[in-house]
Amino acid sequence: MLDRTATAWLRRLLTWLEPFEEGFSHTSQRGALRRYVFGLLNDSRRTSMEAMWARLSDPGTYQAFQHVITHAPWEAEAVWTRVRQVVPERTGVLILDGTSVPKQGTASVGVARQYCGALGKTANCQVAVSVHLGTDTACLPLTWGLYLPQAWIDDPVRRTAARVPEAIMYATKHQLALDALDRVRGWGVGARVVLADAGYGTSHEFRAALSARGLPYCVQVAPSVKGWTSAPGPTTPPPYQGRGRPRRRPADAAIPASADLAALAATLPPAAWRMITWRPGTKGPLRSRFAQTAFWPAHGVRNGGPLPAAPVQLLIEWPRDEAAPITYWLADVPGETLGLRRAVRLAKGRWRIEQDYRELKDELGLDHFEGRSWPGWHHHVTLASMAYAFLVLETLRGKKKLQA
Numbered sequence: 001m002l003d004r005t006a007t008a009w010l011r012r013l014l015t016w017l018e019p020f021e022e023g024f025s026h027t028s029q030r031g032a033l034r035r036y037v038f039g040l041l042n043d044s045r046r047t048s049m050e051a052m053w054a055r056l057s058d059p060g061t062y063q064a065f066q067h068v069i070t071h072a073p074w075e076a077e078a079v080w081t082r083v084r085q086v087v088p089e090r091t092g093v094l095i096l097d098g099t100s101v102p103k104q105g106t107a108s109v110g111v112a113r114q115y116c117g118a119l120g121k122t123a124n125c126q127v128a129v130s131v132h133l134g135t136d137t138a139c140l141p142l143t144w145g146l147y148l149p150q151a152w153i154d155d156p157v158r159r160t161a162a163r164v165p166e167a168i169m170y171a172t173k174h175q176l177a178l179d180a181l182d183r184v185r186g187w188g189v190g191a192r193v194v195l196a197d198a199g200y201g202t203s204h205e206f207r208a209a210l211s212a213r214g215l216p217y218c219v220q221v222a223p224s225v226k227g228w229t230s231a232p233g234p235t236t237p238p239p240y241q242g243r244g245r246p247r248r249r250p251a252d253a254a255i256p257a258s259a260d261l262a263a264l265a266a267t268l269p270p271a272a273w274r275m276i277t278w279r280p281g282t283k284g285p286l287r288s289r290f291a292q293t294a295f296w297p298a299h300g301v302r303n304g305g306p307l308p309a310a311p312v313q314l315l316i317e318w319p320r321d322e323a324a325p326i327t328y329w330l331a332d333v334p335g336e337t338l339g340l341r342r343a344v345r346l347a348k349g350r351w352r353i354e355q356d357y358r359e360l361k362d363e364l365g366l367d368h369f370e371g372r373s374w375p376g377w378h379h380h381v382t383l384a385s386m387a388y389a390f391l392v393l394e395t396l397r398g399k400k401k402l403q404a
Contacts, residue, residue, distance in 0.1 A: 009394070012394070013037075013038075013041070013390060014034070016086075016390055016393075017033070017034060017037060019082050020033070020079055020082050020386065021033060021034075022078075023074055023075065023078035023079055023082075024068075024072075024074050025074075029068050029072050029074065032067065032068035032072075033068055033383070036068060036069065036383055037383060037386070037387050037390075040364045040365060040383065040384055040387045041364070041387055041390075041391070068379075069371060069376050069379045069380055069383075070371050070373060070375070070376040070379075071375075072379075074379070076378050076379060076382040079382050079383070079386055080142070080143065080382065080385075081187075082386075083140070083142075083385065083386055083389050084142060084187055084189075086389060086393065087133060087135075087138075087140055087389075091135060091136070091192075092133055092134050092135035092136065092192060093133075093134045093192050093193045093194070093195050093346065093349055094131055094132070094133060094134075094142075094181065094184060094189070094192045094193070094194050094195070094215075095131070095132045095133075095134050095139070095194075095195045095196075095349070095350055095352060095353040096129065096130070096131045096132075096177045096180065096181065096194065096195070096196050096200065096353075097129070097130065097196065097197060097350070097353045097354070097357075098117070098127055098128065098129045098130075098147070098173055098177075098199070099117065099118070099127070099128055099130070099357045099361075100114075100115075100116040100117045100118045100119075100125045100126065100127045100128075101118065101125055101126045101127075101128075101366075101367040102116055102118055102119060102123055102124065102125045102367075103124050103125055103126055104124065105124075106124075106158075107158075107161065107162070107372045108126060108162075108370075108371075108372045108377075109126070109146065109148075109152075109162040109164065109372060109373060109374045109376075109377055110126045110127070110146050110147060110148050110149070110152060110377075111124060111125065111126050112124070112125075112149040112151060112152065114127060114149060115127075118367075126146065126147075126377075127146075127147040127173070128144055128145065128146050128147065128381070129144070129145045129147065129173055129176040129177050129180060130142075130143065130144045130145070130180065130353075131143050131177070131180040131181055131183075131184050132352070132353050132356055133184075133189065133192070134195075134349055134352045134353070137396055138392050138393075138395075138396060139352040139353065139355070139356055139392075140356075140385075140388070140389050140392055141356060141360075141385045141388070142180075142184050142187075142189070143180045143183050143184060144180075144378070144381045144382075144385070145171075145176035145177075145179060145180050146374070146377055146378070147171075147173055147176060148164070148168065148170065148171075150170050152164070153168075153169065153170040161372075162372055162373050162374050163373045163374050163375055164374045165374065168374075173199075173200075174200060174203060174205075174206050174209075177196070177200060177206075178206075178209055178210075178213075181194065181210075181213065181215065182213070185213070185215075191214050191215055191216065192215075192216075193215075193216045193217060193218055193333060193346060194210055194215050194216070194217040194218075194219070195217070195218055195219065195346065195347075195349055195350045195353075196217070196219045196220065196350070197219075197220045197350065198219075198220040198221055198222050200219060201217075201219025201220045201221045201329070201330060202220075202221045202222040202224075202225060204297060204299035204300070207219065207330065207332070211332060216331075216332060216333040216334060216336075217330075217331065217332055217333075218315075218329055218330075218331040218333070218343065218346040218347050219329060219330060219331075220327060220328065220329050220347070220350070221261070221328050221329065221330050222328075223260060223261045223262050223325070223328060224260055224261075225260065225261055225297065225328070225330075226258040226259060226260050226261075226297075226298040226299075227258050227259075227261075227264070227295050227296050227297040227298045227299075227308075227314075228256065228258055228259070228264075228295070228296045228298065229264055229267070229268075229293050229294060229295060229296075229314070230294075230296075231296060231311070232255050232256055232258070232296055232298075232301075232307055232308075233254055233255050233256070233307060255301065255307070258298035258301070261314070261316070261325070261328045262324060262325060264293075264295075264314070265291070265316045265318060265324075265325045265328075268291050268293060268316075272291040272292075272293065273289050273290070273291045273318065274289065274290060274291070274340060275287055275288070275289055276288065276289075276290050276340060276341055276344045278341075278344050278345050278348045279345070279348065286348070288317050288319050289317070289318055289319055289320055290315060290316060290317050290318075290340060290343075290344050291315075291316050291318070291340075292313055292314065292315050292316070292338075292340045292343055293313070293314050293316075294311035294312075294313065294314070295311055295312055295313065295314035295330065296308045296311050297312065297330070312330050312331060312332040313330070313331040313332070313333075313338050313343060314328065314329070314330060315328070315329040315330075315331060315340075315343045315344065315347055316328055317347075327347075329343075329347045331343055331346065331347070333346075356388070359388065359391075360384055360385070360388055363388075363391070364384045364387055364388055364391075365384070366380075366381065366384045369381075
């Protein structure tokens with residue numbers, strides 16, 4: 001028999017699920033939805049569909065349980081709409097990243113030999129991109145995109161077998177991330193600061209796409225990025241002399257040589273470096289040494305591109321016991337004077353998406369799904385995210401109760 005705490009928890013879960021059930025047209029689908037969420041939240045090391053179904057006290061038929069994920073025609077967007085409505089606050093940052101799931105065989109949608117972050121090497125896996133809203137109190141996924149390698153896009157047999165919609169064309173992980181941000185913006189979340197790792201932030205084109213969308217950012221970049229810490233020259237071309245084509249920009253000879261980020265860090269004076277604490281850790285406050293400076297990116301300048309019209313902010317982490325800096329970020333937050341402490345807290349805020357991925361996999365079996373189809377994958381990650389939102393809100397509820 002369930003104790004009072006467990007009974008109250010189950011009652012809150014059932015109440016919380018009621019608005020989500022509106023997107024499911026049949027009573028059997030609504031029952032299967034509840035069973036699937038119960039299965040995801042079950043305390044077990046394995047949350048494949050068969051394992052979940054076997055542990056349910058009132059399982060119904062396995063076919064009905066499986067059907068709600070693999071073939072039922074419900075729209076994931078209706079569930080996401082409700083998830084966004086229960087987000088406790090809208091202020092915060094948008095954190096984007098990708099996660100991978102090792103897989104066997106070749107039939108699961110999107111599976112291919114590609115870099116697998118979960119294993120740290122090239123392996124057979126699926127790769128997905130997600131955008132999460134990180135607030136002062138919580139972090140929750142808002143949308144997902146599954147990466148389909150070109151080999152999948154060009155294979156009509158596998159596409160048909162996995163029920164990949166005809167409208168789905170090839171998109172890079174960068175484009176998936178931008179599409180996800182566009183969806184989030186369309187839901188009225190607002191122009192929040194975007195956080196991303198160097199896999200996204202190093203790309204000048206990706207940063208330019210964020211700026212074109214009016215999205216401020218603080219993104220990690222590789223040390224190989226080049227630029228200047230002072231304006232490299234006038235952005236307007238020299239006066240026309242009346243011969244030949246007018247110059248669009250100063251001649252290359254008039255532009256000083258750019259330097260990579262490690263070289264630029266070495267030129268900063270000792271007074272530029274400060275110890276900053278950004279949050280509590282399990283073993284005490286997390287602290288390191290940082291410096292911040294204006295930075296003019298050199299991308300494309302030597303190939304005839306324009307000089308950068310305005311600088312962004314370069315943030316550098318260089319612990320005292322390290323021989324060289326260990327991390328770099330570029331930040332562009334128009335309308336805000338970005339102080340060093342604020343810049344560090346933004347840059348270090350990306351860890352929350354890693355925590356989300358870990359808990360979604362360890363606690364809710366995000367990576368245990370064994371279905372092969374495009375609709376099945378999207379249904380599974382949607383319901384796993386929905387269940388995760390319930391757990392996050394339960395955690396916040398418990399904290400508020402302790403503080404009362």
